[in-house]
Amino acid sequence: QVRLVESGGGVVQPGTSLRLSCAASGFTFSSYSMSWVRQAPGKGLEWLSAISYDASAQYYADSVKGRFTISRDNSKSTLFLQMNSLRPEDTAVYYCARGSACGGGTCQKLPFDYWGQGHLVTVSS
Amino acid sequence: DIQMTQSPSSLSASVGDRVTITCRASQGIANYLAWYQQKPGKVPKLLIYAASTLQSGVPSRFSGSGSGTDFTLTISSLQPEDVATYYCQKYNSAPRTFGQGTKVEIK
Numbered sequence: 001q002v003r004l005v006e007s008g009g010g011v012v013q014p015g016t017s018l019r020l021s022c023a024a025s026g027f028t029f030s031s032y033s034m035s036w037v038r039q040a041p042g043k044g045l046e047w048l049s050a051i052s053y054d055a056s057a058q059y060y061a062d063s064v065k066g067r068f069t070i071s072r073d074n075s076k077s078t079l080f081l082q083m084n085s086l087r088p089e090d091t092a093v094y095y096c097a098r099g100s101a102c103g104g105g106t107c108q109k110l111p112f113d114y115w116g117q118g119h120l121v122t123v124s125s
Numbered sequence: 126d127i128q129m130t131q132s133p134s135s136l137s138a139s140v141g142d143r144v145t146i147t148c149r150a151s152q153g154i155a156n157y158l159a160w161y162q163q164k165p166g167k168v169p170k171l172l173i174y175a176a177s178t179l180q181s182g183v184p185s186r187f188s189g190s191g192s193g194t195d196f197t198l199t200i201s202s203l204q205p206e207d208v209a210t211y212y213c214q215k216y217n218s219a220p221r222t223f224g225q226g227t228k229v230e231i232k
Contacts, residue, residue: 035221037169044226045161045169045212050219059219062126095168099216111159111174111216118168 002026002114004096009119016086022079022096022116029077030054033099035112036070036081038092038121046092049081053102064090086123093118127152129213131224137232144200146227148213153193157217160189160198163226164209172211173198205231 008020022034035050049070050059058070069082079096097112128151138144148158156176161169171180173189176196186201200207208231213224 037223044210045163045214045223047214047221047223050221061220099221109157109216111171111214112161112169112221113171113174113180115168 002098004098004114004116006094006096006116006119009094009121011122011124012086013125014087014123017082017084018086018121020081020083020094020096020119020121022081024077024079024098027098027114029072030074031103032101033107034070034072034079035097035099036068036079037095037097037112037115038090039095039118040089040092043092048094050099051079053100053107083121086121088123091121091123093120095119126220127154127215127222129215129222129224131211131213131227133227134225135228135230137230138203139232140203140205142203144203144207144229146198146211146213146229148191148196148198148224150194150196150215154215154217156192157215158189158191158196159214159216160187161212161214162207162209163212169212174216200229203229203231 003025005023036048051070067085071080095118096116098114130149158176160173163169177189210226210228
């Protein structure tokens with residue numbers, strides 16, 4: 001079955017960095033775009049970033065552009081989010097999610113049908 | 126960027142009531158609209174995609190409609206287990222913006 005397992009969260013001080021990982025299994029990771037979504041305490045869902053199936057394209061929300069970097073290692077079926085210059089307002093549960101499916105040179109736009117369990121990142125002094 | 130606006134932000138209804146949530150996109154997104162259900166402390170769950178296609182395993186009391194800029198999620202007969210926050214999301218292109226959410230409670 002499809003599984004997405006995040007790791008790497010924790011408590012960090014403002015201005016520092018953290019890298020989240022999302023280990024995927026149960027599907028052909030290299031055929032899917034992947035995204036990161038976060039949810040601040042008591043708030044709604046915020047899409048943060050996406051990466052194409054082959055890592056040729058990356059997309060970011062304005063709120064994290066220039067501070068966060070999404071990447072992937074298809075040989076290890078793992079997605080990453082490098083978070084730099086962290087701010088207290090980055091405190092949230094971070095989810096990875098599976099997106100569009102690609103094959104034969106074309107991609108089918110799909111919603112987020114599988115999500116990780118979520119990982120809490122707390123930015124506080 | 127396209128903005129997604131949901132209404133209402135919250136609602137309270139009785140068991141068995143018909144509940145309707147609307148989502149409006151600031152520009153046309155064809156039918157690339159998904160609805161998610163998030164129960165307290167849980168991971169979001171995909172309910173509907175392509176505006177009106179029910180995800181496997183989702184009860185038939187949930188339905189979606191719309192195309193272009195205006196979309197609707199309907200719960201035909203509200204059940205206690207439907208207490209949750211519901212989000213719409215566009216997925217035609219990045220950014221895959223979510224609506225602000227609609228909290229559904231039982232009266």
